Amino acid sequence: MxxxxxxxxxxxxxxxxxxxxxxxxxxxxxxxxxxxxxxxxxxxxxxxxxxxxxxxxxxxxxxxxxxxxxxxxxxxxxxxxxxxxxxxxxxxxxxxxxxxxxAWTAEAGDRWQSVTSWTEAAAAVRQSQAQRVLLAVGRQELSHFVDIETAWFLIRLVTPPAPLPPFYAAEWLYARGPFALADERALLDTWAIDTIVCKNSGGTATAAKLLAARERGVRVIMLQRPxxxxxxxxxxxxxxxxxxxxxxxxxxxxx
The missing domain is CATH 3.40.50.720 (NAD(P)-binding Rossmann-like Domain)
Known part of the structure:
Protein backbone atom coordinates (compact mmCIF):
# COMPACT_ATOMS: atom_id res chain seq x y z
CA MET A 1 0.00 0.00 0.00
CA ALA A 103 21.96 30.52 -2.42
CA TRP A 104 23.53 32.89 -4.92
CA THR A 105 27.07 33.97 -4.13
CA ALA A 106 28.82 37.13 -5.29
CA GLU A 107 31.47 36.84 -8.01
CA ALA A 108 34.17 39.13 -9.33
CA GLY A 109 32.60 42.30 -10.68
CA ASP A 110 29.46 42.12 -8.55
CA ARG A 111 28.45 45.19 -6.54
CA TRP A 112 26.35 43.49 -3.88
CA GLN A 113 25.31 44.93 -0.55
CA SER A 114 23.97 42.26 1.78
CA VAL A 115 21.15 43.13 4.18
CA THR A 116 19.26 41.07 6.74
CA SER A 117 15.92 42.90 6.83
CA TRP A 118 13.68 44.94 4.55
CA THR A 119 14.13 47.91 6.86
CA GLU A 120 17.87 47.67 6.26
CA ALA A 121 17.27 47.31 2.51
CA ALA A 122 15.14 50.47 2.38
CA ALA A 123 17.80 52.34 4.34
CA ALA A 124 20.42 51.12 1.85
CA VAL A 125 18.38 52.53 -1.05
CA ARG A 126 18.32 55.92 0.63
CA GLN A 127 21.97 55.92 1.72
CA SER A 128 23.26 54.79 -1.69
CA GLN A 129 21.46 57.69 -3.36
CA ALA A 130 19.93 55.26 -5.85
CA GLN A 131 17.95 57.01 -8.55
CA ARG A 132 16.31 54.26 -10.62
CA VAL A 133 15.58 51.02 -8.79
CA LEU A 134 14.35 47.64 -10.00
CA LEU A 135 12.31 46.36 -7.06
CA ALA A 136 11.92 42.58 -7.33
CA VAL A 137 10.79 41.70 -3.83
CA GLY A 138 7.17 40.47 -3.86
CA ARG A 139 3.91 42.17 -2.95
CA GLN A 140 4.15 41.74 0.82
CA GLU A 141 7.44 43.64 1.03
CA LEU A 142 6.50 46.75 -0.95
CA SER A 143 5.38 48.72 2.10
CA HIS A 144 8.98 49.05 3.26
CA PHE A 145 9.85 51.17 0.18
CA VAL A 146 6.69 53.15 -0.44
CA ASP A 147 7.81 56.26 1.50
CA ILE A 148 11.11 56.68 -0.35
CA GLU A 149 10.89 59.99 -2.23
CA THR A 150 14.43 60.10 -3.59
CA ALA A 151 14.19 57.21 -6.08
CA TRP A 152 12.02 56.06 -8.98
CA PHE A 153 11.01 52.37 -8.86
CA LEU A 154 10.35 49.78 -11.54
CA ILE A 155 8.30 47.26 -9.57
CA ARG A 156 8.24 43.76 -11.09
CA LEU A 157 5.57 41.39 -9.80
CA VAL A 158 3.71 38.33 -11.05
CA THR A 159 0.28 39.87 -10.37
CA PRO A 160 -0.87 43.37 -9.37
CA PRO A 161 -1.35 44.16 -5.68
CA ALA A 162 -4.74 45.49 -4.69
CA PRO A 163 -4.74 48.33 -4.02
CA LEU A 164 -1.55 49.62 -5.61
CA PRO A 165 0.73 51.05 -2.91
CA PRO A 166 1.12 54.83 -3.29
CA PHE A 167 4.74 55.12 -4.41
CA TYR A 168 5.91 58.66 -5.17
CA ALA A 169 7.37 57.61 -8.53
CA ALA A 170 6.99 54.11 -9.96
CA GLU A 171 6.20 52.00 -12.99
CA TRP A 172 4.56 48.59 -12.62
CA LEU A 173 5.72 45.57 -14.62
CA TYR A 174 3.91 42.22 -14.41
CA ALA A 175 5.87 39.18 -15.51
CA ARG A 176 6.67 35.65 -14.36
CA GLY A 177 10.12 34.08 -14.62
CA PRO A 178 12.23 32.50 -15.85
CA PHE A 179 13.77 35.60 -17.39
CA ALA A 180 16.28 35.36 -20.25
CA LEU A 181 19.60 37.17 -19.99
CA ALA A 182 18.96 39.19 -23.15
CA ASP A 183 15.65 40.39 -21.72
CA GLU A 184 17.22 41.37 -18.41
CA ARG A 185 19.96 43.31 -20.20
CA ALA A 186 17.31 45.13 -22.21
CA LEU A 187 15.27 45.87 -19.10
CA LEU A 188 18.23 47.42 -17.27
CA ASP A 189 19.16 49.47 -20.33
CA THR A 190 15.65 50.59 -21.28
CA TRP A 191 14.79 51.79 -17.81
CA ALA A 192 18.32 53.03 -16.93
CA ILE A 193 18.36 50.97 -13.74
CA ASP A 194 21.21 51.77 -11.35
CA THR A 195 20.12 49.58 -8.41
CA ILE A 196 18.35 46.24 -7.95
CA VAL A 197 16.68 45.20 -4.70
CA CYS A 198 15.94 41.48 -4.42
CA LYS A 199 15.97 38.38 -2.23
CA ASN A 200 18.72 35.77 -2.33
CA SER A 201 16.29 33.19 -3.71
CA GLY A 202 18.89 31.14 -5.57
CA GLY A 203 18.07 29.00 -8.58
CA THR A 204 18.09 29.89 -12.27
CA ALA A 205 14.64 31.36 -12.90
CA THR A 206 15.56 34.89 -11.82
CA ALA A 207 19.37 34.75 -11.77
CA ALA A 208 19.83 36.46 -15.15
CA LYS A 209 19.24 39.89 -13.65
CA LEU A 210 22.35 39.40 -11.49
CA LEU A 211 24.56 38.60 -14.47
CA ALA A 212 23.15 41.58 -16.35
CA ALA A 213 23.82 43.74 -13.30
CA ARG A 214 27.41 42.50 -13.10
CA GLU A 215 28.00 43.32 -16.76
CA ARG A 216 26.67 46.86 -16.32
CA GLY A 217 28.07 47.64 -12.88
CA VAL A 218 24.58 47.92 -11.37
CA ARG A 219 24.36 47.88 -7.58
CA VAL A 220 22.43 44.96 -6.01
CA ILE A 221 20.92 45.24 -2.53
CA MET A 222 20.45 41.58 -1.59
CA LEU A 223 18.34 40.33 1.30
CA GLN A 224 19.96 37.27 2.81
CA ARG A 225 17.97 34.20 3.76
CA PRO A 226 16.34 33.83 7.18
Missing part, protein backbone atom coordinates in the same frame (compact mmCIF):
# COMPACT_ATOMS: atom_id res chain seq x y z
CA UNK A 2 1.37 3.43 -0.94
CA UNK A 3 2.51 5.64 1.94
CA UNK A 4 1.28 9.20 2.15
CA UNK A 5 3.94 11.83 1.52
CA UNK A 6 3.32 15.51 2.28
CA UNK A 7 5.24 17.99 0.13
CA UNK A 8 5.23 21.54 1.45
CA UNK A 9 5.47 23.17 -1.93
CA UNK A 10 4.95 26.17 -4.14
CA UNK A 11 8.42 26.13 -5.71
CA UNK A 12 9.60 24.79 -9.07
CA UNK A 13 11.49 22.04 -7.25
CA UNK A 14 8.31 20.97 -5.43
CA UNK A 15 6.32 20.69 -8.66
CA UNK A 16 9.11 18.72 -10.30
CA UNK A 17 9.25 16.29 -7.37
CA UNK A 18 5.49 15.82 -7.37
CA UNK A 19 5.58 15.06 -11.10
CA UNK A 20 8.17 12.35 -10.58
CA UNK A 21 6.75 10.85 -7.40
CA UNK A 22 3.13 10.75 -8.54
CA UNK A 23 4.11 8.18 -11.16
CA UNK A 24 5.68 5.84 -8.57
CA UNK A 25 3.76 3.13 -6.66
CA UNK A 26 5.46 3.64 -3.27
CA UNK A 27 4.08 7.08 -2.45
CA UNK A 28 0.72 8.83 -2.44
CA UNK A 29 1.76 12.46 -2.94
CA UNK A 30 -0.05 15.38 -1.32
CA UNK A 31 1.32 18.84 -2.13
CA UNK A 32 0.37 21.68 0.19
CA UNK A 33 0.30 25.25 -1.18
CA UNK A 34 0.05 28.34 1.00
CA UNK A 35 -2.63 29.84 -1.22
CA UNK A 36 -1.19 33.34 -1.40
CA UNK A 37 -1.41 33.57 -5.19
CA UNK A 38 -4.63 33.70 -7.18
CA UNK A 39 -5.40 30.58 -9.20
CA UNK A 40 -2.29 28.62 -8.12
CA UNK A 41 -0.96 25.81 -10.26
CA UNK A 42 -1.99 22.38 -8.94
CA UNK A 43 0.71 19.77 -8.53
CA UNK A 44 0.67 16.18 -9.76
CA UNK A 45 -1.08 13.90 -7.32
CA UNK A 46 -3.26 15.48 -4.65
CA UNK A 47 -3.14 19.22 -3.90
CA UNK A 48 -4.33 21.06 -0.79
CA UNK A 49 -4.42 24.85 -0.50
CA UNK A 50 -4.22 26.95 2.66
CA UNK A 51 -2.46 27.04 6.00
CA UNK A 52 -2.54 24.38 8.70
CA UNK A 53 -3.07 26.61 11.73
CA UNK A 54 0.42 26.64 13.19
CA UNK A 55 2.31 23.72 14.69
CA UNK A 56 -0.74 22.26 16.43
CA UNK A 57 -2.75 22.28 13.21
CA UNK A 58 0.05 20.65 11.26
CA UNK A 59 0.47 17.95 13.93
CA UNK A 60 -3.25 17.25 13.70
CA UNK A 61 -3.12 17.08 9.88
CA UNK A 62 -0.16 14.69 9.91
CA UNK A 63 -1.95 12.41 12.33
CA UNK A 64 -5.40 12.50 10.72
CA UNK A 65 -4.03 11.84 7.23
CA UNK A 66 -1.51 9.17 8.29
CA UNK A 67 1.41 11.03 6.71
CA UNK A 68 4.55 8.90 6.72
CA UNK A 69 7.13 11.46 5.54
CA UNK A 70 7.36 15.22 4.90
CA UNK A 71 9.38 17.12 2.30
CA UNK A 72 9.80 20.83 3.00
CA UNK A 73 10.31 22.30 -0.46
CA UNK A 74 9.01 25.76 0.34
CA UNK A 75 10.67 28.95 -0.86
CA UNK A 76 13.93 29.86 0.93
CA UNK A 77 12.11 32.86 2.45
CA UNK A 78 9.09 30.90 3.71
CA UNK A 79 10.81 30.57 7.05
CA UNK A 80 7.82 30.14 9.37
CA UNK A 81 6.56 27.06 7.56
CA UNK A 82 10.00 25.51 7.92
CA UNK A 83 10.03 26.07 11.68
CA UNK A 84 6.49 24.72 12.01
CA UNK A 85 7.35 21.62 9.99
CA UNK A 86 10.46 20.92 12.06
CA UNK A 87 8.54 21.14 15.34
CA UNK A 88 5.53 19.16 14.08
CA UNK A 89 7.76 16.38 12.77
CA UNK A 90 9.73 16.35 16.02
CA UNK A 91 6.48 15.92 17.97
CA UNK A 92 5.10 13.19 15.70
CA UNK A 93 8.38 11.44 14.91
CA UNK A 94 7.68 11.68 11.19
CA UNK A 95 10.81 11.89 8.97
CA UNK A 96 11.40 15.36 7.54
CA UNK A 97 13.73 16.45 4.74
CA UNK A 98 14.38 20.01 3.59
CA UNK A 99 15.14 20.57 -0.11
CA UNK A 100 16.62 24.03 -0.59
CA UNK A 101 18.24 25.37 -3.72
CA UNK A 102 21.74 26.80 -3.11
CA UNK A 227 17.55 31.27 9.69
CA UNK A 228 16.27 27.71 9.44
CA UNK A 229 15.86 25.12 12.22
CA UNK A 230 19.05 23.30 13.13
CA UNK A 231 19.18 19.54 12.81
CA UNK A 232 16.85 19.16 9.80
CA UNK A 233 18.54 17.08 7.08
CA UNK A 234 18.85 19.21 3.95
CA UNK A 235 19.61 18.46 0.31
CA UNK A 236 20.13 20.76 -2.66
CA UNK A 237 18.30 18.97 -5.48
CA UNK A 238 15.53 16.60 -6.38
CA UNK A 239 17.80 13.64 -7.04
CA UNK A 240 19.05 13.70 -3.46
CA UNK A 241 15.47 14.00 -2.19
CA UNK A 242 14.42 10.96 -4.23
CA UNK A 243 17.37 8.99 -2.85
CA UNK A 244 16.28 9.91 0.70
CA UNK A 245 12.76 8.67 -0.02
CA UNK A 246 14.10 5.44 -1.50
CA UNK A 247 15.97 4.79 1.74
CA UNK A 248 12.78 5.34 3.71
CA UNK A 249 10.92 2.91 1.48
CA UNK A 250 13.61 0.29 2.09
CA UNK A 251 13.08 0.47 5.85
CA UNK A 252 9.37 -0.14 5.45
CA UNK A 253 7.67 3.27 5.76
CA UNK A 254 5.59 2.49 2.69
CA UNK A 255 4.14 -0.69 4.14
Missing amino acids: AAKLLILGGTTEAYDLADRLAALPDWHVITSLAGRTADPRHAAGETRIGGFGGVAGLVRYLDEHAIRAVLDVTHPFAAQMGWNAAEACRITGIPLLRLERP ARPAGVPTVADGEAALAWLERLALVGLNR
Whole structure:
Protein backbone atom coordinates (compact mmCIF):
# COMPACT_ATOMS: atom_id res chain seq x y z
CA MET A 1 0.00 0.00 0.00
CA ALA A 2 1.37 3.43 -0.94
CA ALA A 3 2.51 5.64 1.94
CA LYS A 4 1.28 9.20 2.15
CA LEU A 5 3.94 11.83 1.52
CA LEU A 6 3.32 15.51 2.28
CA ILE A 7 5.24 17.99 0.13
CA LEU A 8 5.23 21.54 1.45
CA GLY A 9 5.47 23.17 -1.93
CA GLY A 10 4.95 26.17 -4.14
CA THR A 11 8.42 26.13 -5.71
CA THR A 12 9.60 24.79 -9.07
CA GLU A 13 11.49 22.04 -7.25
CA ALA A 14 8.31 20.97 -5.43
CA TYR A 15 6.32 20.69 -8.66
CA ASP A 16 9.11 18.72 -10.30
CA LEU A 17 9.25 16.29 -7.37
CA ALA A 18 5.49 15.82 -7.37
CA ASP A 19 5.58 15.06 -11.10
CA ARG A 20 8.17 12.35 -10.58
CA LEU A 21 6.75 10.85 -7.40
CA ALA A 22 3.13 10.75 -8.54
CA ALA A 23 4.11 8.18 -11.16
CA LEU A 24 5.68 5.84 -8.57
CA PRO A 25 3.76 3.13 -6.66
CA ASP A 26 5.46 3.64 -3.27
CA TRP A 27 4.08 7.08 -2.45
CA HIS A 28 0.72 8.83 -2.44
CA VAL A 29 1.76 12.46 -2.94
CA ILE A 30 -0.05 15.38 -1.32
CA THR A 31 1.32 18.84 -2.13
CA SER A 32 0.37 21.68 0.19
CA LEU A 33 0.30 25.25 -1.18
CA ALA A 34 0.05 28.34 1.00
CA GLY A 35 -2.63 29.84 -1.22
CA ARG A 36 -1.19 33.34 -1.40
CA THR A 37 -1.41 33.57 -5.19
CA ALA A 38 -4.63 33.70 -7.18
CA ASP A 39 -5.40 30.58 -9.20
CA PRO A 40 -2.29 28.62 -8.12
CA ARG A 41 -0.96 25.81 -10.26
CA HIS A 42 -1.99 22.38 -8.94
CA ALA A 43 0.71 19.77 -8.53
CA ALA A 44 0.67 16.18 -9.76
CA GLY A 45 -1.08 13.90 -7.32
CA GLU A 46 -3.26 15.48 -4.65
CA THR A 47 -3.14 19.22 -3.90
CA ARG A 48 -4.33 21.06 -0.79
CA ILE A 49 -4.42 24.85 -0.50
CA GLY A 50 -4.22 26.95 2.66
CA GLY A 51 -2.46 27.04 6.00
CA PHE A 52 -2.54 24.38 8.70
CA GLY A 53 -3.07 26.61 11.73
CA GLY A 54 0.42 26.64 13.19
CA VAL A 55 2.31 23.72 14.69
CA ALA A 56 -0.74 22.26 16.43
CA GLY A 57 -2.75 22.28 13.21
CA LEU A 58 0.05 20.65 11.26
CA VAL A 59 0.47 17.95 13.93
CA ARG A 60 -3.25 17.25 13.70
CA TYR A 61 -3.12 17.08 9.88
CA LEU A 62 -0.16 14.69 9.91
CA ASP A 63 -1.95 12.41 12.33
CA GLU A 64 -5.40 12.50 10.72
CA HIS A 65 -4.03 11.84 7.23
CA ALA A 66 -1.51 9.17 8.29
CA ILE A 67 1.41 11.03 6.71
CA ARG A 68 4.55 8.90 6.72
CA ALA A 69 7.13 11.46 5.54
CA VAL A 70 7.36 15.22 4.90
CA LEU A 71 9.38 17.12 2.30
CA ASP A 72 9.80 20.83 3.00
CA VAL A 73 10.31 22.30 -0.46
CA THR A 74 9.01 25.76 0.34
CA HIS A 75 10.67 28.95 -0.86
CA PRO A 76 13.93 29.86 0.93
CA PHE A 77 12.11 32.86 2.45
CA ALA A 78 9.09 30.90 3.71
CA ALA A 79 10.81 30.57 7.05
CA GLN A 80 7.82 30.14 9.37
CA MET A 81 6.56 27.06 7.56
CA GLY A 82 10.00 25.51 7.92
CA TRP A 83 10.03 26.07 11.68
CA ASN A 84 6.49 24.72 12.01
CA ALA A 85 7.35 21.62 9.99
CA ALA A 86 10.46 20.92 12.06
CA GLU A 87 8.54 21.14 15.34
CA ALA A 88 5.53 19.16 14.08
CA CYS A 89 7.76 16.38 12.77
CA ARG A 90 9.73 16.35 16.02
CA ILE A 91 6.48 15.92 17.97
CA THR A 92 5.10 13.19 15.70
CA GLY A 93 8.38 11.44 14.91
CA ILE A 94 7.68 11.68 11.19
CA PRO A 95 10.81 11.89 8.97
CA LEU A 96 11.40 15.36 7.54
CA LEU A 97 13.73 16.45 4.74
CA ARG A 98 14.38 20.01 3.59
CA LEU A 99 15.14 20.57 -0.11
CA GLU A 100 16.62 24.03 -0.59
CA ARG A 101 18.24 25.37 -3.72
CA PRO A 102 21.74 26.80 -3.11
CA ALA A 103 21.96 30.52 -2.42
CA TRP A 104 23.53 32.89 -4.92
CA THR A 105 27.07 33.97 -4.13
CA ALA A 106 28.82 37.13 -5.29
CA GLU A 107 31.47 36.84 -8.01
CA ALA A 108 34.17 39.13 -9.33
CA GLY A 109 32.60 42.30 -10.68
CA ASP A 110 29.46 42.12 -8.55
CA ARG A 111 28.45 45.19 -6.54
CA TRP A 112 26.35 43.49 -3.88
CA GLN A 113 25.31 44.93 -0.55
CA SER A 114 23.97 42.26 1.78
CA VAL A 115 21.15 43.13 4.18
CA THR A 116 19.26 41.07 6.74
CA SER A 117 15.92 42.90 6.83
CA TRP A 118 13.68 44.94 4.55
CA THR A 119 14.13 47.91 6.86
CA GLU A 120 17.87 47.67 6.26
CA ALA A 121 17.27 47.31 2.51
CA ALA A 122 15.14 50.47 2.38
CA ALA A 123 17.80 52.34 4.34
CA ALA A 124 20.42 51.12 1.85
CA VAL A 125 18.38 52.53 -1.05
CA ARG A 126 18.32 55.92 0.63
CA GLN A 127 21.97 55.92 1.72
CA SER A 128 23.26 54.79 -1.69
CA GLN A 129 21.46 57.69 -3.36
CA ALA A 130 19.93 55.26 -5.85
CA GLN A 131 17.95 57.01 -8.55
CA ARG A 132 16.31 54.26 -10.62
CA VAL A 133 15.58 51.02 -8.79
CA LEU A 134 14.35 47.64 -10.00
CA LEU A 135 12.31 46.36 -7.06
CA ALA A 136 11.92 42.58 -7.33
CA VAL A 137 10.79 41.70 -3.83
CA GLY A 138 7.17 40.47 -3.86
CA ARG A 139 3.91 42.17 -2.95
CA GLN A 140 4.15 41.74 0.82
CA GLU A 141 7.44 43.64 1.03
CA LEU A 142 6.50 46.75 -0.95
CA SER A 143 5.38 48.72 2.10
CA HIS A 144 8.98 49.05 3.26
CA PHE A 145 9.85 51.17 0.18
CA VAL A 146 6.69 53.15 -0.44
CA ASP A 147 7.81 56.26 1.50
CA ILE A 148 11.11 56.68 -0.35
CA GLU A 149 10.89 59.99 -2.23
CA THR A 150 14.43 60.10 -3.59
CA ALA A 151 14.19 57.21 -6.08
CA TRP A 152 12.02 56.06 -8.98
CA PHE A 153 11.01 52.37 -8.86
CA LEU A 154 10.35 49.78 -11.54
CA ILE A 155 8.30 47.26 -9.57
CA ARG A 156 8.24 43.76 -11.09
CA LEU A 157 5.57 41.39 -9.80
CA VAL A 158 3.71 38.33 -11.05
CA THR A 159 0.28 39.87 -10.37
CA PRO A 160 -0.87 43.37 -9.37
CA PRO A 161 -1.35 44.16 -5.68
CA ALA A 162 -4.74 45.49 -4.69
CA PRO A 163 -4.74 48.33 -4.02
CA LEU A 164 -1.55 49.62 -5.61
CA PRO A 165 0.73 51.05 -2.91
CA PRO A 166 1.12 54.83 -3.29
CA PHE A 167 4.74 55.12 -4.41
CA TYR A 168 5.91 58.66 -5.17
CA ALA A 169 7.37 57.61 -8.53
CA ALA A 170 6.99 54.11 -9.96
CA GLU A 171 6.20 52.00 -12.99
CA TRP A 172 4.56 48.59 -12.62
CA LEU A 173 5.72 45.57 -14.62
CA TYR A 174 3.91 42.22 -14.41
CA ALA A 175 5.87 39.18 -15.51
CA ARG A 176 6.67 35.65 -14.36
CA GLY A 177 10.12 34.08 -14.62
CA PRO A 178 12.23 32.50 -15.85
CA PHE A 179 13.77 35.60 -17.39
CA ALA A 180 16.28 35.36 -20.25
CA LEU A 181 19.60 37.17 -19.99
CA ALA A 182 18.96 39.19 -23.15
CA ASP A 183 15.65 40.39 -21.72
CA GLU A 184 17.22 41.37 -18.41
CA ARG A 185 19.96 43.31 -20.20
CA ALA A 186 17.31 45.13 -22.21
CA LEU A 187 15.27 45.87 -19.10
CA LEU A 188 18.23 47.42 -17.27
CA ASP A 189 19.16 49.47 -20.33
CA THR A 190 15.65 50.59 -21.28
CA TRP A 191 14.79 51.79 -17.81
CA ALA A 192 18.32 53.03 -16.93
CA ILE A 193 18.36 50.97 -13.74
CA ASP A 194 21.21 51.77 -11.35
CA THR A 195 20.12 49.58 -8.41
CA ILE A 196 18.35 46.24 -7.95
CA VAL A 197 16.68 45.20 -4.70
CA CYS A 198 15.94 41.48 -4.42
CA LYS A 199 15.97 38.38 -2.23
CA ASN A 200 18.72 35.77 -2.33
CA SER A 201 16.29 33.19 -3.71
CA GLY A 202 18.89 31.14 -5.57
CA GLY A 203 18.07 29.00 -8.58
CA THR A 204 18.09 29.89 -12.27
CA ALA A 205 14.64 31.36 -12.90
CA THR A 206 15.56 34.89 -11.82
CA ALA A 207 19.37 34.75 -11.77
CA ALA A 208 19.83 36.46 -15.15
CA LYS A 209 19.24 39.89 -13.65
CA LEU A 210 22.35 39.40 -11.49
CA LEU A 211 24.56 38.60 -14.47
CA ALA A 212 23.15 41.58 -16.35
CA ALA A 213 23.82 43.74 -13.30
CA ARG A 214 27.41 42.50 -13.10
CA GLU A 215 28.00 43.32 -16.76
CA ARG A 216 26.67 46.86 -16.32
CA GLY A 217 28.07 47.64 -12.88
CA VAL A 218 24.58 47.92 -11.37
CA ARG A 219 24.36 47.88 -7.58
CA VAL A 220 22.43 44.96 -6.01
CA ILE A 221 20.92 45.24 -2.53
CA MET A 222 20.45 41.58 -1.59
CA LEU A 223 18.34 40.33 1.30
CA GLN A 224 19.96 37.27 2.81
CA ARG A 225 17.97 34.20 3.76
CA PRO A 226 16.34 33.83 7.18
CA ALA A 227 17.55 31.27 9.69
CA ARG A 228 16.27 27.71 9.44
CA PRO A 229 15.86 25.12 12.22
CA ALA A 230 19.05 23.30 13.13
CA GLY A 231 19.18 19.54 12.81
CA VAL A 232 16.85 19.16 9.80
CA PRO A 233 18.54 17.08 7.08
CA THR A 234 18.85 19.21 3.95
CA VAL A 235 19.61 18.46 0.31
CA ALA A 236 20.13 20.76 -2.66
CA ASP A 237 18.30 18.97 -5.48
CA GLY A 238 15.53 16.60 -6.38
CA GLU A 239 17.80 13.64 -7.04
CA ALA A 240 19.05 13.70 -3.46
CA ALA A 241 15.47 14.00 -2.19
CA LEU A 242 14.42 10.96 -4.23
CA ALA A 243 17.37 8.99 -2.85
CA TRP A 244 16.28 9.91 0.70
CA LEU A 245 12.76 8.67 -0.02
CA GLU A 246 14.10 5.44 -1.50
CA ARG A 247 15.97 4.79 1.74
CA LEU A 248 12.78 5.34 3.71
CA ALA A 249 10.92 2.91 1.48
CA LEU A 250 13.61 0.29 2.09
CA VAL A 251 13.08 0.47 5.85
CA GLY A 252 9.37 -0.14 5.45
CA LEU A 253 7.67 3.27 5.76
CA ASN A 254 5.59 2.49 2.69
CA ARG A 255 4.14 -0.69 4.14
